[in-house]
Amino acid sequence: MTETEGLFSDDAFDREPREVVPGVMHLPGWLTPRSQSWLARQWDDWGRGPIPPHSPLINGHPMSVRLTTLGWHWDSSGLAPRARHFDDAAPLPVPDWLVRWGRKAVQEAYSPSHGGSWPALSEKEVAAWAGDYTPDVVLINYYEPTARMGMHQDKDERSSEPVVSFSVGDTAIFRVGNPQTKSKPYRDIRLASGDLIVFGGPSRYMFHGVPRILPNTAPADCPVRSGRFNMTLRMTGWDKQ
C-alpha cells in the first residue's frame, strides 16, 4: 500500500462499528487485550489436542495457513465429525465460553444502534435471536506474515446463521466480496488485533479472502509476536449421528 492509499482508506478515518455492506458488520477493537491474550493462549492448548495445526490440501496444494478446528473437522471435502487423516480423531468440543462470546458478538454486531440495514430488528428481537446462536464448529487459522487465503465462500454449513470472526495479532487485509463472483465488486478492509467481523443475511455466502498480512502491526502488548490468528464461529446445522 502506498502512503496515500493508507491515508485515504476507509479505515484511516473510522474505527467505529460499521456496516461494510449489508449483513457485514465490523466492530474494531471488540476484544479487550486480555481476551486477545486468552485466545492466543488457547491456540497453544488446542494445538496440542487431537488435531494438530496443519495446512489442509486444496486441489493437492497445501494452504499457506495452519488450521485446527473445534467441534467438527474441516478439509476441502467439507465438515466431518472425525478427522480422516488424523486417526479418525474427534476434534475438541467448542467450549461454552466461546459460544457465549459468539452470542454476544451477534447481539452487538447487529444491534440497531450501529445503523446497519440488515437484519432490521429491534434491540429486543436481536437479543432473542442472538440468544439462540449456538456455534458448533470453530475454524482457527494461523497466518505467518507471508500467508494468505484465496477468495472463497463459507458454504460447508447447512445453517445460514451468521459467521462470527475474531482476529488476534498482525493486521490483515480482508477482502469483502459479493455472493456471486470471486472478482469485483469487493472492498478491502483492515482487520486489526481484537477486531470482530460478523457476516450474515445477504452476505452470509459472500466470497471473501485475505490477500495480505501486514507484518509487525500487532499491538506491542499482544502475545502473538508474529503473524495472525483468526477464528470463525459457525453453526453447521448438521447432526453428528
Ligand SMILES: O=C(O)CCC(=O)C(=O)O
Ligand atoms: O482469516 C480471516 O479473516 C478469514 C478466514 C476465513 O475466511 C475462513 O476461515 O474461512
Ligand SMILES: [Fe+2]
Ligand atoms: Fe471463510
